[in-house]
Amino acid sequence: xxxxxxxxxxxxxxxxxxxxxxxLRAALEAGWRVRALARAPARLPALPGLEAVPGHLxxxxxxxxLMEGASTAIHLAGLVAAARREDxxxxxxxxxxxxxxxxRQAGVPRFVHVSSLAAxxxxxxxxxxxxxxxxxxxxxxxxxxxxxxxVILRPPAVYGxxxxxxxxxxxxxxxxxxxxxxxxxxxxxxxHVSDLAGALLHLAAGTQAEGETLEMDDGRPGGYTWPELxxxxxxxxxxxxxxxxxxxxxxxxxxxGADAASRLTGRAxxxxxxxxxxxxxPDWLARPPRMQERTAWRPRIGFAxxxxxxxQWYCEQGWLPAGRLPRKGEGRP
Numbered sequence: 001x002x003x004x005x006x007x008x009x010x011x012x013x014x015x016x017x018x019x020x021x022x023x024l025r026a027a028l029e030a031g032w033r034v035r036a037l038a039r040a041p042a043r044l045p046a047l048p049g050l051e052a053v054p055g056h057l058x059x060x061x062x063x064x065x066l067m068e069g070a071s072t073a074i075h076l077a078g079l080v081a082a083a084r085r086e087d088x089x090x091x092x093x094x095x096x097x098x099x100x101x102x103x104r105q106a107g108v109p110r111f112v113h114v115s116s117l118a119a120x121x122x123x124x125x126x127x128x129x130x131x132x133x134x135x136x137x138x139x140x141x142x143x144x145x146x147x148x149x150x151v152i153l154r155p156p157a158v159y160g161x162x163x164x165x166x167x168x169x170x171x172x173x174x175x176x177x178x179x180x181x182x183x184x185x186x187x188x189x190x191x192h193v194s195d196l197a198g199a200l201l202h203l204a205a206g207t208q209a210e211g212e213t214l215e216m217d218d219g220r221p222g223g224y225t226w227p228e229l230x231x232x233x234x235x236x237x238x239x240x241x242x243x244x245x246x247x248x249x250x251x252x253x254x255x256x257g258a259d260a261a262s263r264l265t266g267r268a269x270x271x272x273x274x275x276x277x278x279x280x281x282p283d284w285l286a287r288p289p290r291m292q293e294r295t296a297w298r299p300r301i302g303f304a305x306x307x308x309x310x311x312q313w314y315c316e317q318g319w320l321p322a323g324r325l326p327r328k329g330e331g332r333p
Contacts, residue, residue: 014076057095067106125274160193189217
């Protein structure tokens, strides 16, 4: 992981989220000073080198303070679930534009925008559309900014310790029979959160891939099918994991129930009719230009190793039963 120089200041949004928390700690360990925007600053850890800026993406004064004197910015904040379509656009797209504009006005020389592989398929869901729009808005805000460079990164599905969104995936793959939504012919890329954090700091510290939109993966050629993921999980656990893929109509029915509950309560659920479109899309494989083709960064963690370490963290935290872990000597990374 590249280290910062002379205690460079990194402006960071989304630091209280799953990926952001890993980026924050990795940045501090690498020698950055970090100024983090947080709606609830008390959720940030009390660590040397960290400065909190109370506020949110719609707070212009807070964004101005966040960017003041920063040598680089990483924009991570956003919604992965929302009760209303317009919330995705307001936070993911308009929030990205506001953050990029604040960086431009402050003269921040490097801006790293974290999008999603879903942005490649904006018609699938409001989330995907909002991420594509966020890319376009960042590019429009910074394309002709004097002395400012930007890069857009599209991670695939991210997993690792601390993630609630992929807890269900690890839960199922640590059982003897896994029940998962998806198609047997679909291929997907994955990235462990530690590798993603390292990639973002690599981009933040350099000038490579300026103006580009990059995709990324964990280095496995051709990515994974669901049967291959079950096989990798079984290898990590030292036993067979049998896979049953749930038919789309069944998952769509469950999603309809979640959508109805969301309309009644105003609460956002991860499962929705739009999310079903994403879950059954056949191609979530990272494509060129990939980050490892444009920069010196390389992934370090494959799925079997990352899955086992993530499962261990879940079990240690009580999120999953300790009995899911393989006995000593069983399984291998």
